[in-house]
Amino acid sequence: MADYIVEVLGIKNITHNVHAFRIEKPRGFTYIPGQATDLSIVKDTWQKEKRPFTFTSLQQEDTLEFTIKSYTDHDGVTNQLTYIKPGDRLEISDAWGAIEFKGEGTFLAGGAGVTPFIAIFRDLYVKKQLGSNKLFFSNRTARDIILKDEFEKILGPNFINLISQEKTTEFYHGRIDKAFLKEHIKNFEQAFYVCGPDNFTSSILDALKELGADPDALVFEK
Structure with missing residues (x-):
């Protein structure tokens, strides 16, 4: 499974503890709605701390989006993501996951x-x-x-x-x-x-x- 270093392009508040992160989309990157990636923050030792997050953008879009809830009661990856700014970098893997649309x-x-x-x-x-x-x-x-x-x-x-x-x-x-x-x-x-x-x-x-x-x-x- 390949890994990609991507830049954070924008961040939007969704609720009091949920943010949408818009990031670069690697050339040729594909995924199915419902699938996820292993994501980490390219910063200090956090690059080794990979966590699964779901794509909330659509395949035809030019960028990727993740809608992520932050748990600030402990210093984990989602808490660290609250400090991320446009221009910072993340690492993602190829898409994976069993959740996809299989009928009404x-x-x-x-x-x-x-x-x-x-x-x-x-x-x-x-x-x-x-x-x-x-x-x-x-x-x-x-x-x-x-x-x-x-x-x-x-x-x-x-x-x-x-x-x-x-x-x-x-x-x-x-x-x-x-x-x-x-x-x-x-x-x-x-x-x-x-x-x-x-x-x-x-x-x-x-x-x-x-x-x-x-x-x-x-x-x-x-």
Whole structure:
């Protein structure tokens, strides 16, 4: 797998702790919406600290984009990324990953786990192929919702938010669990796309299987 040194071109605030990083795109670089790369910061010893991040740009664009949540409670890679400025350099690998669009279905995301779905929905929107795809997005608070306005524009009523740590009249209060899935999904023969923290992903996958979903129709990062 090849590695590429690329320059940061721009940074945009998305939420209080999420930023979109626009970077150089190596010549001939290709990826599929939903795929990721191993990324590190070309600075001191951080170049050896590679972490997986998902492309949120589209293949036809001239640059690459990553939408990244920063965890500032410890000095890890995402915290270091809060100090990055245009002109700084990153190292990325060739694209990899098991998450890609395999047919119309339901997307289930927890927090920053929504990032693989950003490029997928952007791609479907550009191609006018959104169909009845639906996104259930779970967050702790309303201010944590990533790209709320964009998802509302793309998906309309098929963008459903769940908030677990505050009550609001605008969004469903609770979590995505077996009871929620049973109540809100009637067809378990469709494709399901799942991404989030490890415990979120494993619990959702188990619940879907128990409710009759085909294991071969479950798309997640293995």
